[in-house]
Amino acid sequence: MAIAPHIRVENLDVRYGAVRALKGITADIPRKMISVIIGPSGCGKSTLLRTFNRLVETAGDARVSGRVLVDGADIFAPGTDVTAVRKRMGLLSQRPYPLPMSIFDNVAYGPRVHGVRDRRTLAAVVEGRLRQAGLWEEVRDRLHAPASRLSLGQQQRLCLARGLAVEPEIILGDEPTSALDPRSSQHIERIFMELKREYTIVLVTHILRQARRLADYVLFLYLGELVEHGPAREIFENPREEMTRDYIGGAIS
Amino acid sequence: MDRRRAEERLMVALMIGSAVVMLGTLCWILAVVLVKGLPAMRLSMLIRTPSGGFYLGREGGILNAIVGSLLVAGGATALAALVAVPVVVYINLYARPGSWIAVWTRFSFDVLWGVPSIVYGAFGFALMLRLGVRASLLGGILTVACLVLPIMCRAMDEVIRLVPGELADAAAALGATRLQTALGVVARQAMPGLVTAVLIAFGRGIGDAASVLFTAGFSDAVPTSLFRPAATLPLAIFFQLGTPFPEVQERAYASALILTAVILAVSAAARALAGRSARHIVR
Numbered sequence: 226m227a228i229a230p231h232i233r234v235e236n237l238d239v240r241y242g243a244v245r246a247l248k249g250i251t252a253d254i255p256r257k258m259i260s261v262i263i264g265p266s267g268c269g270k271s272t273l274l275r276t277f278n279r280l281v282e283t284a285g286d287a288r289v290s291g292r293v294l295v296d297g298a299d300i301f302a303p304g305t306d307v308t309a310v311r312k313r314m315g316l317l318s319q320r321p322y323p324l325p326m327s328i329f330d331n332v333a334y335g336p337r338v339h340g341v342r343d344r345r346t347l348a349a350v351v352e353g354r355l356r357q358a359g360l361w362e363e364v365r366d367r368l369h370a371p372a373s374r375l376s377l378g379q380q381q382r383l384c385l386a387r388g389l390a391v392e393p394e395i396i397l398g399d400e401p402t403s404a405l406d407p408r409s410s411q412h413i414e415r416i417f418m419e420l421k422r423e424y425t426i427v428l429v430t431h432i433l434r435q436a437r438r439l440a441d442y443v444l445f446l447y448l449g450e451l452v453e454h455g456p457a458r459e460i461f462e463n464p465r466e467e468m469t470r471d472y473i474g475g476a477i478s
Numbered sequence: 479m480d481r482r483r484a485e486e487r488l489m490v491a492l493m494i495g496s497a498v499v500m501l502g503t504l505c506w507i508l509a510v511v512l513v514k515g516l517p518a519m520r521l522s523m524l525i526r527t528p529s530g531g532f533y534l535g536r537e538g539g540i541l542n543a544i545v546g547s548l549l550v551a552g553g554a555t556a557l558a559a560l561v562a563v564p565v566v567v568y569i570n571l572y573a574r575p576g577s578w579i580a581v582w583t584r585f586s587f588d589v590l591w592g593v594p595s596i597v598y599g600a601f602g603f604a605l606m607l608r609l610g611v612r613a614s615l616l617g618g619i620l621t622v623a624c625l626v627l628p629i630m631c632r633a634m635d636e637v638i639r640l641v642p643g644e645l646a647d648a649a650a651a652l653g654a655t656r657l658q659t660a661l662g663v664v665a666r667q668a669m670p671g672l673v674t675a676v677l678i679a680f681g682r683g684i685g686d687a688a689s690v691l692f693t694a695g696f697s698d699a700v701p702t703s704l705f706r707p708a709a710t711l712p713l714a715i716f717f718q719l720g721t722p723f724p725e726v727q728e729r730a731y732a733s734a735l736i737l738t739a740v741i742l743a744v745s746a747a748a749r750a751l752a753g754r755s756a757r758h759i760v761r
Binding site: 278280283284285286308309311312314315316318320322323324325326327334335338339371372373384387388391 | 574575576577642643644645646647648649650651652653654655658662663666667757758759760
């Protein structure tokens, strides 16, 4: 790769109690591209994603060793401000979890916790991010309605707008379309294609066709190990490892 | 086939029967209190303190006990909430899941929850003797706070545990601190349940006689200071029922009616307040 990677993972190990969920992962995540982590259920995809914003630590018994460098700085280094790390990344989870407040307050939540108080600034942020997430036209008349009244697809776009509002550099998506109907999924995918011009995007998916549609770069995990990673074209058309070939061909799942 | 249908019917009948017993008990209690209490109900009951000979059937009211009970139970509930909220937030959002402090704190709620209120009364009384404090509003508030604290903690713990972890993760992923997540997101999601927890505690506190018997004492005057004894409704009911005079015993039912009405009014007010936040809850 010509440009320096945005995220570099070095010898990353994650254990939950006695279970070793990730085993010595070393990989680079390229900047301003869509990287997709594929692999069967339980292979550690989500765990890997959750190390990037240190959300892995919210599971009480997780122990992490190795390094994750974002722009060259180890986010697991002692003394690192976790909230500052997380502010640099937006997260979309499998199911959308809007916060228990209005649509407006959901998007304004991030800026507010980081100290933005000015009403006009907040209003501008909310409109801008809702537009970016393709939701503005649908909610502009009911910004103060509860977010929980939106459809699931709209909620997921709201969560995207909420994440974008803290001005991250990286967007993490943990199977972000798995709870959505096909049209909403398509909508989200289109937005990702737009967003990759400005953001580094890392997605976890178990849907191979989605990976083919979106990925510029692919990481294939199997039972906690990184089997292969590289540009999407290489992985899908000419994988080096037999296991990758089997997985892509549907022989293992 | 027939046997399975009969089984189904029998069980449904039992369930409906149980529901009727439950509801019937409530209606019965309310009916008794209303039928026996209404005839003795006078405006003077609400707005006057007992004058000489009130317990012999003469003039007066139980304003002293109404105010005393509201102060004791209100103060105790507020004090208990000041302790319960940090405890519950700590064991749910700060302590590692399964850590010894969370496990043992929960165990202590369960034990304390089962301790009879007279034991709290005796404990409070012993403590006050040692500190040289006499029966007073303050003593009552502190003792009742001890009584309702485990009830409140347990009820709050249950509702906070129901909040999905992903919701807290979502706030954390935006860079919120744990405190911001706890107070701004998790507590908001759990708000109706938290209000219920406070109400359960208040109801238990205002209705308890044994814990205030020695600690708050009793007085015919409305308490004017934390260090004066304070009358409470359960004790007022107890003293009135204990007299040999039928007209005073009737007033005991009128007092019970007032106690019930106070609890209903406080519940309704608190629910109305909480209802405003409930519309944003994520289901």
